[in-house]
Amino acid sequence: MFMPRKTKVDTKIATTTNTKLLVATLAVLIAGGLAFASLPISSQKKSFTTIIQPPIQYTTTSCAPTKVTLLGEKATESGNTVYTGITISCDEMSEEKTITVDNPQTAQDLTLFANNYCQNQCPTEKPQEKQLVCEDSDSGRDYQTPGKIVANGISIPDHCISDTLLQEQYCKNNAGEINQKQCTCLENEEGLGYCTPEEDGIPSENAFTCIDTDEGKNTDVYGEITWIDIDGEPQTLTDRCYSGTIVQEGVCAEETKQVNIRCEEGTGCYNGACLTEEEITQQEQELRIENDTQQTSSTPAQ
Known part of the structure; x- marks a missing residue:
């Protein structure tokens, strides 16, 4: 079991630590985007809902990911790339942690998860109070309106996983969540995905849903x-x-x-x-x- 370190820090150390945390977080996000092309393909047939918890910043240590490896690459029909797992090394962990997901997720989602996971390994003494904010431009699970969420400063758009599957982002309990919806999926000029309107109980004729x-x-x-x-x-x-x-x-x-x-x-x-x-x-x-x-x-x- 991990025991928190008792560390005495002054203002200068805390400022340096926060700067390292920011740099490490940006490095992980960039690394996740570059890890797309070298992993084996797998497949799943399930829909899923995943909670993206906003990170908590601590004053005693950075707790940033030191290594992130995406696992189980899968190419979707629309040409996007998703993954079925992730291996994470954190500042506060002596061993790597491998986590698998029931359904493939994008590199952006898994990299965000790695950052949050490592920060949750931090000592729980006196976390710096911070108001967590999640905003949704289309006000919830509105599948027919293109939109995006901004969760703790990170912008994540609604997008089409394929021509018949929308990944909808929305806020719940001040945190970001993801849900998938089968429909005829289109994207607007800004690249935001949405479902074409359907008559209640009768699928639209322009879709093979x-x-x-x-x-x-x-x-x-x-x-x-x-x-x-x-x-x-x-x-x-x-x-x-x-x-x-x-x-x-x-x-x-x-x-x-x-x-x-x-x-x-x-x-x-x-x-x-x-x-x-x-x-x-x-x-x-x-x-x-x-x-x-x-x-x-x-x-x-x-």
Whole structure:
């Protein structure tokens, strides 16, 4: 366990320490930007939310990162580079610390994390009081408005990770947070990302975000949904019968793609739709006719 050092400092030492902290922080940020091109590629399929805690400045020591190595390079579809981990050495640590993240993050985000991590290893005696400030130009999780946050003096913009994925920055509890949103993502002339407007419950036609052939929870019609996952790959889910009276209906939604709905009285589930007995009989007859036609056309002439 790390024990805090008791250090007696005068005003001149404290001023020099603060200057070293500033120089070390700038050096780490520059080094993170230069570390993009030499690491193996990996992949993840999860969305994530990460808190960027503002750093605390201490009067007794600098606690700055001395070495930062980005791990697990991954190239996104849009050409950006993200990483799955980081190795950190700090002034107050005798050993390196390797940290992995569930989902890839940019070099800027991980470098900021390294700076905050090292500062949190400082002795906790009498931290210098400092009001932490986070400001959001688009006032929260407003996916359709281009914006950026300024957290503890660091500016981080909303940006498109791919054509179908926005990384939205926002403030919570006076700290910066990151959230991802699947949508048709565009960037304005300032390079700030945003989602194109979508009608509530129905994805915009100019996007291949999610398409529902029966347009929502329409249980009396068979349908299927097609959407793009976080890696830009198309996925498909069809309506189907969970039981004789319950249909599993595919819907375009953020948290779930399928819901169980009980058929109305007088109907039952058949081929992914709630139908009356007469409708089921008619579909069975049409299916038999279709099968007979296919068999006839495939039988060679004598």
